Amino acid sequence: MHELSVAMGIVRIAEQEISKTTAKKVELIELEIGDLAGIELDSLEYVWGAAVQGTVLENARKKIHRLVGIGICLDCDEKFEMHRHYDSCPNCESFLKKIIQGKELRVKALEVV
Numbered sequence: 001m002h003e004l005s006v007a008m009g010i011v012r013i014a015e016q017e018i019s020k021t022t023a024k025k026v027e028l029i030e031l032e033i034g035d036l037a038g039i040e041l042d043s044l045e046y047v048w049g050a051a052v053q054g055t056v057l058e059n060a061r062k063k064i065h066r067l068v069g070i071g072i073c074l075d076c077d078e079k080f081e082m083h084r085h086y087d088s089c090p091n092c093e094s095f096l097k098k099i100i101q102g103k104e105l106r107v108k109a110l111e112v113v
């Protein structure tokens with residue numbers, strides 16, 4: 001499952017970060033996930049427990065910030081919210097756009113102990 005590799009990637013990032021410190025484990029991890037990142041939050045939730053087992057994230061609380069998709073129309077410069085990759089411009093209905101937000105998947109913050 002795609003979300004499992006996503007979760008394991010997050011674990012790797014957390015382990016790298018924590019290895020730079022004297023901390024032993026993560027208390028809180030904050031993630032930013034864009035609406036267009038192609039990640040099902042339910043699936044991520046489902047695999048999370050297994051992915052973090054025995055890692056620095058095992059007992060960490062997880063906070064997820066959603067980032068709405070935002071595109072700029074290449075035909076009329078309209079800036080608009082996107083919920084799916086194939087959303088068209090609400091102003092001129094063009095499908096040509098540049099996505100400027102919504103594909104993020106990043107670790108925003110870690111609180112360690």
Ligand SMILES: [Zn+2]
Pocket residue numbers: 073074075076077078089090091092093094
């Ligand atoms: Zn447009």
